[in-house]
Amino acid sequence: MACEVRVNATLFIDRIEVGMKRQNIKTIPLFLLSTFISLTVSSAFVNAVPKTASPYHNLSIFARALAHIEASYVTEVDQDALIYGAIRGMLNQLDPHSEFLDPQEYRILLNDTEGRFGGIGVEIDVKDGWLTVVSVFKGGPADRAGVLPGDRFLTIDGRPARDLPITKAIQYMRGEPGTVVEIALRRSDEGDAIRVSLPREMIDIEAVNARILPDRTVYIQVRVFQENTVLEFREAIDEVIERLAASGGARGLILDLRDNPGGLLESAALLADEFLDKGAIVTIRGRDKQMSRQIKAHSRGTRPSWAMVVLVNEYSASAAEIVAGALQDHRRAIIIGTKTFGKGSVQDIIMLPDNSALKLTTAMYYTPNGRSIQAEGIKPDVVVEQLDAETINAVSRRSESVSEASLEGHLKNIRKLNTLAPKRIYRDAREERMVRETATPSPFPDDYQARVGHQILQAIIIDER
Numbered sequence: 001m002a003c004e005v006r007v008n009a010t011l012f013i014d015r016i017e018v019g020m021k022r023q024n025i026k027t028i029p030l031f032l033l034s035t036f037i038s039l040t041v042s043s044a045f046v047n048a049v050p051k052t053a054s055p056y057h058n059l060s061i062f063a064r065a066l067a068h069i070e071a072s073y074v075t076e077v078d079q080d081a082l083i084y085g086a087i088r089g090m091l092n093q094l095d096p097h098s099e100f101l102d103p104q105e106y107r108i109l110l111n112d113t114e115g116r117f118g119g120i121g122v123e124i125d126v127k128d129g130w131l132t133v134v135s136v137f138k139g140g141p142a143d144r145a146g147v148l149p150g151d152r153f154l155t156i157d158g159r160p161a162r163d164l165p166i167t168k169a170i171q172y173m174r175g176e177p178g179t180v181v182e183i184a185l186r187r188s189d190e191g192d193a194i195r196v197s198l199p200r201e202m203i204d205i206e207a208v209n210a211r212i213l214p215d216r217t218v219y220i221q222v223r224v225f226q227e228n229t230v231l232e233f234r235e236a237i238d239e240v241i242e243r244l245a246a247s248g249g250a251r252g253l254i255l256d257l258r259d260n261p262g263g264l265l266e267s268a269a270l271l272a273d274e275f276l277d278k279g280a281i282v283t284i285r286g287r288d289k290q291m292s293r294q295i296k297a298h299s300r301g302t303r304p305s306w307a308m309v310v311l312v313n314e315y316s317a318s319a320a321e322i323v324a325g326a327l328q329d330h331r332r333a334i335i336i337g338t339k340t341f342g343k344g345s346v347q348d349i350i351m352l353p354d355n356s357a358l359k360l361t362t363a364m365y366y367t368p369n370g371r372s373i374q375a376e377g378i379k380p381d382v383v384v385e386q387l388d389a390e391t392i393n394a395v396s397r398r399s400e401s402v403s404e405a406s407l408e409g410h411l412k413n414i415r416k417l418n419t420l421a422p423k424r425i426y427r428d429a430r431e432e433r434m435v436r437e438t439a440t441p442s443p444f445p446d447d448y449q450a451r452v453g454h455q456i457l458q459a460i461i462i463d464e465r
Contacts, residue, residue: 103355105167115205120198135259141198154184210236221256225263225319230270252307252457262318269295272326277302281326286363307460308333317341325367335380336453344374387448
């Protein structure tokens, strides 16, 4: 998700519902409308049923408040702003992922699902009340300026960013290509604010990036789950398989879901289905049991049973967690990295008559084993913290110097002959082959998590021989 987009909710859409027919609601004076609602609702409840029997008995209070504001406020009020503000207030009482989208905000969401917009090329989320950079799109304005994941926004074009709603932050950072946005950031290891001027550019989200590694394994990164993600994934992996066919085919796969903020539920399920031939992928359960459903894998089109590892981190969220959870529960892949974000809820987009929309949490999702990862996240099978480049180099130097085999004049291994000797020799030969194959330079010199993931993948491949 290439954009100034909520990492954990904005694109997590199951379906879009169209509510009422389009109509011009501005033609009715708010004062008359409010009074009419007030009188109608009040009389209805007086003559019909006790107010406690209906969830809407407080509409009369709401209508009276609107009428007083319209009639008595010191200056003329914006009717749309009042209504929109009231709806935002309702949604804000629910959960962090339910929100009201005015027509402009809804257009931004649609652009996000299509993967193209004018912006500075960052993904953001709220952490501890601060707008925080989740990931930076390579080659974009923010990347060229040195913006890093974890940076916190202090100001956007002079506006304080603390407690700023994400939808507003997106609006401020989006704009026509060629215009400039001024931002101030705080980095954890630096005391002074970092101030940069970023030109807005047209950002095209490349959801999938794939490459062949020297040992005929495949690295494939999925950045976001949008409308075309699975199509891009299939095209990328098919091209890689074709290129490897002449040399013996692919031996294993690294699926990188780090910094993937999620996106479309259906896209996540389809991608997991690429590697599973049966069983549940995800179960969605809402308050209404009739709306609950389970998405299952299909045998048709399932990829070969390559050795497989999946890389995740604390910014892998939502749809990315669905994929990681499904592959982990089916024991189809080893999950490597750090605990994921922990967003286990589903949001529906409900369109309103004036092209605004509600993004409403309607269900929770569960992994094939029935786990809810809400506020818990996916726990990796192998926990590997990311290291900076300097630390990686230091670790590499230490690992090269502390081995017994690296000492000049070291004693050779003499195996004791016994009844287990043939098995012992076989294991030693396999281990020796592993050392020989992993001794080549890593294809991830500056990425410790990916380096460890690649080494584990090689070990799986050798163990399966």
